[in-house]
Amino acid sequence: MFERIFKYHYSNKFAYALDAICIFIALEAILFLNGSVLIIRSQLDKPVFIALALGCITLFRGYKMVLRFTTFIDIGKITSGLILTIAIYALYIKADTRGHYNYLLLLFYFSLSLLSLYRLVIKLLYARVTKEEKLLNTLLFGAGANGLRTKRALDDSNAVNVLAFIDEAPGTVGRSIEGLSVMRLDEKLEKFIENKNVQQIIITTEQIGQKKKNELFQFFKNKGVKIFTVPAIDKLASNEGIVSNLTPIKIEDLLRRDQIKIDLEKNKSQYKHKTILVTGAAGSIGSEIVRQLLPFEPEQIILYDQAETPLFDLKNELAQKGTKVKLHYYLQTITDKAALEQCFKAFSIDVVFHAAAYKHVFMTEAIPKAAIVNNILGTKNVVDVALENKVAHLVMVSTDKAVNPSNVMGASKRIAEMYVAQAAENTSTQIITTRFGNVLGSNGSVVPIFKEQIAKGGPVTVTHPDITRYFMTITEACQLVLEAGATGEGGEIYVFDMGEPVKIADLATSMIRLSGLIEGQDIELVYSGLRPGEKLYEELLTDKENLKPSHNELIFIAEKEVFSTNQQEQILALIDSAAKGVKEDILVKQMKAIVPEYKSMNSTYTALDN
Secondary structure: HHHHHHOHHHHHHHHHHHHHHHHHHHHHHHHOOOOOOOOOOOOOHHHHHHHHHHHHHOOOOOOOOOOHHHHHHHHHHHHHHHHHHHHHHHHHOOOOOOHHHHHHHHHHHHHHHHHHHHHHHHHHOOOOOOOHHHHHHEEEEOHHHHHHHHHHHHHHHHOOOEEEEOOOOOOOOOOOOOOOOEEOOOHHHHHHHHHHHOOOEEEEEOOOHHHHHHHHHHHHHHOOOOEEOOOOOOOOOOOHHHHHHHOOOHHHHOOOOOOOOOOOHHHHHOOOOOOEEEEEOOOOOHHHHHHHHHOOOOOEEEEEEHHHHHHHHHHHHHHHHOOOEEEEEEEEEOOOOOHHHHHHHHOOOOOOEEEEOHHHHHHHHHHHHHHHHHHHHHHHHHHHHHHHHOEEEEEEEEEEHHHOOOOOOHHHHHHHHHHHHHHHOOOOOOOEEEEOEEEEEEOOOOHHHHHHHHHHOEEEOOOOOOOOOOEEEHHHHHHHHHHHHHOOOOOOOEEEEEEEEHHHHHHHHHHHOOOOOOOOEEEEEOOOOOOOOOOOOOOOOOOOOOEEEOOOOOOOEEOOOOOOHHHHHHHHHHHHHHOOOOOOHHHHHHHHHHHOOOOOOHHHHHHHHH
């Protein structure tokens, strides 16, 4: 009811009426002080003064405000209106003595005090009533300028009830800002959260490192408090309120590193004005490589992929960017060497990023031929045609599953690595391989699978409680791929620093908590057992490889291996067998002969290891 009364279309009528009453009370106060004999000569003077005051305040647009949102600017307009009122009224009563001016000054003071006071009372009452009706009890992390602006914007939005600030700065903790305490992450805050039923925390500062972001998540993880971020106030969408710009913390935000440093000048000199081919361009890695290449201003990019719909969707996305880089879309497969030759003949290609691959362990375990043809033959075709056309640089994207492989997919990528390494030995083309672990959000990653399962209410399925994986975001992985491509000399395997391995069960639990749910209570966490070809732990190096540091602290170089001519012949024989439709177990046996460290796990091919 209170809120409805003070909506904008009621404000003016109530303001005029209440102002008239307040000014009348001010006049009566003057009468009580016996000042009326000097400034109120007859009963007619009272309505004259009231009408004059309302008119002057209107002249200064004092009634354009909304009462419940009164600000100092509005009080200033009222003050200006009353000053003009007193000046005109002084002429009206022909004030010429000190007594006249003293009582006129008192009348101004009483009128301004009453008009301001009731507006402040309305503002406080409205805030109190709407806070009780509304919304979410909220904490703000960051007691700086952006935190204060966020607090004020949230107050005006009537969307949340801000209870306190959280900060770590010694000069702010223990103090208050606009009546709200500044607290730190400690037991006192835990009790505060419980007593006040805090429902969300909003990170208001962009100057927060990954370590602190993870610390915040761990602190609030078991308290049912959701965590959001908000951009700087000057970056908010102009047509939306601050609440619409709140972004929930995602699992990618917690696993992302602090900003990766790459040599931008080196990258730009490597890729500017060049013609670049990206295979698998419609995939999660390939498409991000394309996006990150655009700022380096290549002359043109050839996007090569066999997936029609994803390539079409990427075409539409890039068209909206309005880039000046020429983009060419090739709907072809890398297993078709003639199609590759046609592409290289049409363009004078300088750099190749080879990201095309089958990478789903379960799918390739069921059909080894597909992995051999796409991952090994496809890579051979790309490398062979690139060398024939004297391409300057070729970068192959590999995986940690190629290290001591336990499945067909990993083995096929390892064999592809071997072919690339052998091809790099006697050529002027700088060929390098990049190797990294799971990429968050990529096709086949557990993250989108978990998101979908959580959205459906569960259960969230994890294969084994102890299974761990290395993770990196798509953006980070592709930044390092471009960096490796710009700095590699040829023949190296670049291994990315993936940080600490993450338990998949912990990842699932964190994602459930980030959704505001509790595992085992709101949503079930189920262990389904290891799948064919799956192992508990991934590795980034084979037993024969040692790491050397590179110019970038997140990129290491594996020592080059020496491969025999016999292995090259075995690879060609394997491709020939796949083309002839040889049975799966024979194909896998050939793969194991090429990669002796390939030991199948949880697979029908385990018997071949005996």
